[in-house]
Amino acid sequence: MKLHAEDNVMVIKGRDRGKQGRITRVFRKEDRVLVEGVNLVTRHTKSTGGVRQGGIIKKEMPVKVCNVMLVCPDCGKPTRIGYRSLADGSKARVCKKCEEVIE
């Protein structure tokens, strides 16, 4: 999984194409991420026992990682992610457009 929580991504496919948002959750096994304000579904709920208000609520559903691209914090463009080995042996993600390391 190349994407992490808190990453900024842009949707490149589907109904929400062009939207940007922050990843709030990563589902590694499913290869899906939850992105703020993206892939909203409308749920009609009935009030049950007065705990939850009835009505329409909007809820985000996870999207496939292949449908989003990371937005590079340095150049601000949606980009593919590369990897670079650092001096200490660890790997860092890098932007393929500007070559900057992405935290």
Ligand SMILES: [Zn+2]
């Ligand atoms: Zn960049």
